[in-house]
Amino acid sequence: MRRRGLFLILCLFFYLLGAGGTGRAAEPATRIEVEGLRTIGKAELIYLLGLRGPNALAPANLALGIKRAFKKGIFEYISVGLVPGRPGVITVKVREKDRIKDIRFDLKGKGPSRGFLKARFILRERDFMPYSLLDRAGAALGKTLSMAGYPDARVSVCVERPDRKDPYNVRLVVCVFPGPPVRVKRVRIWGVPSPPGKPGKTINIRAGDVYNQFELRRRLFDLKKYYLERHYVAPRAGPYSFSDGVLSVYVNPGKRYEADFYGNHALGKKELQGLLPFMQAGDVTDELVKEAAETIRDAYRGKGLPHAEVATVVRQEGGLYIIKFYIAEDGKFRVGRVDFTGVSLPGDRLRGFLALHKGAVYNPVLLETDRSSLQDFYYGLGYLDASIGEPAVRVGGPGRMDIAWSVKEGGKYVIGEVSVKAAPPLSALRVRQAIRLKPGDTYNAVDITDARYRVLELYNERGYADCSVNVEKHFADHRAGLAFTVDAGRKYVFGKDIIVGNRLTKERVIRREFLHRQGDPFSQETVMKERQRLYELGLFDSVDVSEMPAYDATFDTVYRVKESKPGSVQFGVGYGEYEKYRGFLGVSYKNLFGMDRLASARFDFSSLTRRLTVNYEEPWFFGHRLPFRAYALAESRTQLNFDTGQTSYKLIRYTATAGVEKQLTRHLKGQVYQEFSIVRTYDILPGIVLSREDVGTLAISAIRPALGYDTRDDPFNPTRGVLAGVSLNLASAVFFSQTDFAKLVVRAAKYQSLSSRLVLAGDARIGLAEGLGSTHELPIVERFFLGGRDSVRGYPQDSLGPKAADGTPIGGNAFFVSNLALRTRITSHWWIVPFLDAGNVWLTVGQIKPLDIRFATGLGLRYMTPVGPIRIDYGIKLSRRQGESRSNIDFSIGHAF
Amino acid sequence: MRSRKIKIHAAAAAFLLTALFVSGAPAFPAALGSAALGSAALGKTNPPCGPGAGKILDRTVAFVDDDAILSSELEARYALARKLAPGITRAQVLQTMINRTLLLRQARQIFPPAMSDEQAIRQFTDFKIRAFVVVPESAVRDFYEKNKAKMGSAPYERVRGRIERLLKEKEINRRLLDYIRTLRQKADIRVFLTNAPPIFR
Structure with a gap:
């Protein structure tokens, strides 16, 4: 009985197993075999072909999949088939496009340089190989050679596959048979007798030279430019012809003008020259001279000289026009009183947005602008019938012009009934909430347009890309009834994503930035956000997103990226009084x-320091957007007493740090790092030894949580925003540290643009530290030091605060530093920066003396580069003590704060 | 009788263009499938693999840059084209499909993706070509004078409109061919009608 039961169970098991097998066989594919794929992964190809989806092998779906995969831009052939005798096995054969690995020019004879050929060959290395354009490329190069003076040139292009292991990379061999060149026997310049500027010298083609039309055209362009710079209004350099070795070039400089200005004070000669229309018009005529006078008159009005008059005298000497502009500037006027009649609104409110307000330079051209502004203002307030009369302008006193505006306000319109005819899936109530307009609100066309866009947005973000919203208005008794009617149209969803152009970057790096999934409602806003996120990765020069034509209310989205160069080298050198020479070399x-x-290495060196830092950054940690950073540092440093030049101590430090950062909000970032250092301090002056940890080898292990708030517009050269932060460094035996302490540093910096050339920057930092447990004094490498290029300029590096008996700074457990700078742009690259610095270091927290602050001021010079300024600062001590130097010079890279 | 011939010409030209650009059918083989616009091997779209290699469900028969033309599409168009022009070859049909793809790519740069292919092409040709074609009165008069004998005694005013339409369609067709020729010169086009490229393993 038990055996029978067992037998039945086994039968049932095998039956189910068999049934399960049959069921899987009915799936579209149990196995997909791919041949020929090289550039992308198999998973990505299968995803694009849609072979894992339902009805994958339906003809329409299969065609769609192949077309979608082709959009990747790397394929020239794809076939999808079944294997006989192997049900459920799909075979995909692809042929990727060849890529041009290199182009070699084989010059058979004397002719143009390889550089010339390479620059003018239409195919480029690293591009895909367009076989159908190969003959055309050869023919085009032949034509180019003909233009360059080799009319019998022949070009043949052949394709080689130099590497059998990498068959998709090809080499183009361009064989060029230049043939004999055509040479110039004589150059003839014609047009006008003896044209100025020695055109023969500019063209500079002599008998025996190759008839190179590229070179000839370039020189004719130079000749034309020469004439234009000398006020020839329509010079001609060309056309040219070539026959029997004779090069004939037509040259005619044409008309020229000289303009002189008399009586001009408010506008300089250079400004007035820029107003003349002759070069643009290519002629000098009486009409253009009149136009020039009118333009100058308008320019004077803009300067508050409404009565300026311009008279002209024109004298012609052959092709030269001498034009004299006599200018009577008359008095300068400013706007005096601005009055309104017929208004119920407060005059100050109306004056607030007028260009011609009290004290402004009087420019009559702006009267029409102000009239239009008033009209718009009234319209915006619902006064649809308001009319603004011509302003009455009269002289109100010496140099003063009074303006009086007369306004007929008419009645004010308000919104009456607002009716909404919504379309599913949104209710009328939800649409009404988006409209936000209610009966009694002031009628404003802009508000209504905004309301319409809000409704459109509401539907668009739910996938209704074709949605239309119609607003009908009915006016009666100064009330406007609004009727919103929504036609939602069809709902679209996101289909598959096609990523194009990512040669280096993995597909998943791009895909993880997406905010949608397949089947989500299609929204342009989502697409725009994704585009922004891809830009912010810093990996791409350009990101373009487009949708493929819709199918089944689905949009496949194409993300086309152009990768930027991932590698960079940085280097810099400098000189400072303390460190003497210093510099760095970095690769990333x-x-x-x-x-x-990101992986980077940087070597910093100076007469006192050698430091090597290796850095690694991973933007996604364990599948989450949680940037992970790790770096290792090896440093050898000598600390000097700046005044005596004596070595205070030397140290060798090895540090490894790792941690994560999290963007908590748009501007707020949190981070936690674990740092482990082995520090060996030696050759230490006895006077600066505060604890046993100051000498010998010490292991310091600390955890460092920090919070940072950053609203700066540019981290390298901020012009506005706030940078604030707090960090705590906690070293403890719990983390295998041989010393225990806590260090807290708080900072806040504010940057404020005062004008396009002025930025006021202020900064304050406070640091407090305490030894914990058996540690009373922090080891010297962990104590605070101040003075120098990034703290209190005017004082040598690390020279402030408590000192040993011999005057060597010993650092402290508390510091305060504050900086104020007025960053002033003098040219596009050069800035000068007056600054005021204050700060000090105290041995312990209990010894802080708020009045014991050392001050320094000075002037800095900055040269701006894309990665921040190169700077030199000259600081002068304001609270100099006996024995201290008067000033200090620092050279560095980046702003001080 | 002669005016009827003109009517037939005009109708035929209009039909051919409409058929080509609205339905995508290769109804204008003499012009758009001509050697002037590219050549292709004649023959069926045989699978590139030999017997026993398996059943090919679909495959590329041509590409225009990053746009594929598939065997399934070609066969569908070919079947339709044969009904209109029994002597037409697959290669000719494929050439019209390449031309259509070239035009569609241009149209897609302007018109929204929700618009159908046919509508996008029609609007693009209207916008790019038709809008700029104007038949001068002298050309209509000249045509009338040259073909007067064929049109019998039909007065000029009666046939003027039809002649203008005919000349306009001819000019549109000519400009369209020129435009397609320009597009072809810039595009990477390859045809795999009877053979496939070697697949690297």
Whole structure:
């Protein structure tokens, strides 16, 4: 009985197993075999072909999948088939496009340089190989050679596959048979007798030279430019012809003008020259001279000289026109009183947005602008019938012009009934909430347009890309009834995403920035946000997003990226009084393994320091957007007593740090780092030893949580915003540290643009530290030091605060520093920066003396680069003590704060 | 009788253009499938693999840059085209499909993706070509004078409109061919009608 039961169970098991097998066989594909794929992964190809989806092998779906995969831009052939005798097995064969690995020019004879050929060949290295354009490329190069003076040139292009292991990379061999060149026997310049500017010298083609039309055209362009710079209004350099070795070039400089200005004070000669229309018009005529006078008159009105008059005298000497502008500037006027009649609104409110307000330079041209502004203002307030009369302008006193506006306000319109005819899936109530307009509100056409856009947005973000919203208005008794009617149209969803142009970057690095999933409602706003996120990765020069034509109310989206160069090298050198020479050399690569990982190494050196830092950054940690950073540092440093030049101590430090950062809000960032250092301090002056940890080898292990708030517009050269932060450094035996302490640093900086050339920057930093447990004094490498290029300029590096008996700074457990700078742009690249710095260091927190602050002021010079300024600062001590130097010079890279 | 011939010409020209650009059918093989616009091997779209290699469900028969033309599409168009022009070849049909793809790519740069292919092409040709074609009165008069004998005694005013339409369609067709020729010169086009490129393993 038990055996029978067992037998039945086994039968049932095998039956179910068999049934399960049959069921899987009915699936579209149990196995997909791919041949020929090289550039992208198999998973991405299958995703694009849609072979895992339902009805994948339906003809329409299959065609759609192949077309979608082709959009990737790397394929020239795809076939999808079934294997006989292997049900459920799909075979995909692809042929990727060849890529041009290199182009070699094989010059058979004397002719143009390889550089010339390479620059003018239409195919480029690293591009895909367009076989159908190959003959055309050869023919085009032949034509180019003909233009360059080799009319019998022949070009043949052949394709080689130099590497059998990498068959998709090809080499183009361009064989060029230049043939004999055509040479110039004689150059003839014709047009006008003896044209000025020695055109023969500018064209500079002599008998025996190759008849190179590219070179000839360039020189004719130079000749034309020469004439234009000398006020020839329509010079002609060309056309040219070539026959029997004779090069004939037509040259005619044409008309020229000289303009002189008399009586001008408010406008300079250069400004007035810029107003003349002759060069643009290419002629000098009486009409153009009149136009020039009128333009000058308008320019004077803009300067508050409404009565300026311009008289002209024109004298012609052959092709030269001498034009004299006599200018009577008359008195300068400013706006005096601005009055209104017929208004119920307060006059100050109306004056607030007028260009011609009290004290402004009187420019009659702006009267019409102000009239239009008033009209718009009244319209915006619902006064649809308001009319603004011609302003009455009269002289109100010496140099003063009074303006009086007369206004007929008419009645004020308000919104009457607002009716809404919504379309599913949104209710009328939800649409009404988006409209936000209610009966009694002031009628304003802009508000109504905004309301319409809000409704459109509401539907669009739910996938209704074709939605239309119609607003009908009915006016009666100064009330406007509004009727909103929504036609939602069809609902569209996101289909598949096609990523194009990512040669280095892995597909998943791009895909993880997406905010949608397949089947989500299609929204342009989502697409725009995704585009922004991809830009912010810093991996791409351009990101373009487009939708493929819709199918089944679905949009496949194409993300076309152009990758930027991932590697960079940085270097810099400088000189400071303390460190003497100093410099750095850095290399970085920001797209390691195509995963948006940054790896960098930097070597800093000076007469006192050698420091090597290796850095690694991973923007996604364990599948989450949680940037992980790790760096290792090896440093050898000598600390000097600046005054005596004696070595205070030397140290060798090895540090490893790792941690994560999290963007908590748009501006707020949190981070936690664990740092482990081994520090060896030696050759230390006895006077600065405060604790046993100051000498010998010490292991310091600390955890460092921090919060940062950053609203700066540019981290390298901020012109506005706030930078604030707090960080705590906690070293403890719990983390295997040989010393225990806590360090807290708080900072706040504010940047405020005062004008286009002025930025006021202020900064304050406070640091407090305490030894914990058996540690009373912090080891010297962890104590605070101040003075120098990034703290209190005017004082040598790290020279402030408590000192040993011999005057060597020993650092402290508390500091305060504050800086104020007025960053002033003098040219596009050069800035000068007057600054005021204040700060000090105290041995312990209990010894802080708020009045014991050391001040310094000075002037800095900055040269702006894309990664911040190169700077030199000259600081002068304001509270100099006996024995201290008067000033200090610092050279550095980046702003002080 | 002669005026009827003109009517037939005009109608035929209009039909051919409409058929080509509205339905995408290769109804204008003599012009758009001509050697002037590219050539292709004649023959069926045989699978590139030999017997026993398996059943090909679909495959690329041509591409225009990053747009594929598939065997399934070609066969559908070919079947439709044969009803209109029994002597037409697959290669000719494929050439019209390449031309259509070239035009569609241009149209898609302007018109929204929700618009159908046919509508996008029609609007693009209207916008790019038709809007700029004007038949001068002298050309209509000249045509009338040259073909007067064929049109019998039909007065000029009666046939003027039809002649203008005919000349306009001819001019549109000519400009369209020129435009397609320009597009072809810039595009990477390859045809795999009877053979496939080697697949690297």
